[in-house]
Amino acid sequence: MIYTVTLNPAVDYYISMKEFQEGELNLINNGYTLPGGKGINVSKVLKNFGIESTVLGFAGGFTGDFIRKNLKEYEIKDKLVELKENTRINIKMRTEKTESEIAGHSPNISESEYKEFLKAISEIKEGDILVLSGSVPKSLKTNIYQEIIEILPEGVKVILDTRGEPFKYALEKGVYLTKPNNVELGEFFNEKYETIEEIIEAGKKLRKMGSENVLISLGKNGSVLITKDGVWIGNVPKGELVSSVGAGDSMVAGTLYGIVKGMDISEAYKYGIASGSATAFTEGLTTFEGMQxxxxxxxIKREGI
Structure with missing residues (x-):
């Protein structure tokens, strides 16, 4: 079974307009609302690909109800802990020139609610896959992902997609795969990378620090996969960018799809690239047909070959 953890989900309000004028009344050209959260996105793409998963995390209030209803419509199983406070609302704004985001205020999570969440984590068994992705609410410890990994049984593959201290602490416990983008990689090492060679070297450092495999997304410049067997560099297929929101999560889901189907991660990487790109080229998350x-x-080119 695959489990995805979204500690800080949201209702995402997507809007598009020609331009945004600060201090003025702005009219949108288009708008729609979707449940947001990196783990939730992974579960939805997996469902589109015919792969079952269970969503773990927290949800509360009328916005939490919206998320649960949407997951039910998708026929995705959830064990979200009910919060007293409302789940946050995020705004994703696209103009002709830029993409911008406004992150909403996270609800408070009590000690009892956190303990209820840990009960769901305790049901994970050897051979399962756990995706830990997204930000951590301020009411939780920054080492929460590390604590989760510590209570997992042996033989659970952990995919880590977060940043900052939660990433650092979790990495210390060892994970199967990390998926930073080039900006997050630079932030983590407090460096600015100018070349693909520098990015690869930084990825190799992550392997030494505890990530068995490292998948680095580079936006329009493609991506890099680093494993014990070597380094692979992938392109971005031709297409028109509609929105980059959810593309990284779709890359994780596509790679997971290949792994679940019995592929080596270097082979599954192809499905990750196709999935991330397909989401970037459409509104919402990719379908299986869009990925195919x-x-x-x-x-994909193997470095040195």
Whole structure:
């Protein structure tokens, strides 16, 4: 079974307009609302690909109800802990020139609510896969992902997709895969990388620090996969960018799809690239058909070969 953890989900309000004028009345061209959260996105893409998963985390109030209802419509199982406070609302704004985000205020999570969440974690068994992704609410410890990993049984593959201190602490316990982007990688090492060679070296450092495999997304410049067997560099297929929101989560889901189907991670990487790109080229998250259409346009080169 695959479990995805979203500690800080949201209701995401997507809006588009020609331009945003500060201090003025702005009219949108288009708007729609979707449940947000990196783990939730991974579960939804997996469902689109015919792979079952269970969503773990927290949800509260009318916004929490909206998330639960949407997951039910998707026929995705959830064990979200009910909070007293409302789940946050985020704004994702796209103009002709830029993409901007406004992150809403996170609800407070009590000690009893956290303990209830840990009960769901305790049900994870050897051979399961756990995706730990997204930000950590201020009411929880920054080492929460580390604490979760500590109580897992042996043989659970952990995929880590977060940043800052939660990333650092979790990495110390060892994980199967991390998926930073180039900006997050630079933030973590307090460096600015100018070349692909520098990015690869930084990825190799993550392997030494506890990540068995490292998948680095580079936006329009493609991506890099680093494993014990070598380094692979993947392209971005041709297409028109609609929104980058959820593309990284879709990359995780596509890679997971390949792994669940019995592929080596270097082979599953192709499905990750296609999935992330397909989401970037459409509104919302990719379908299985959308991902498949791009597979033949993916070019992966092994470094040194």
């Amino acid at each position: 259409k791009l597979l033949n346009d993916i070019n």
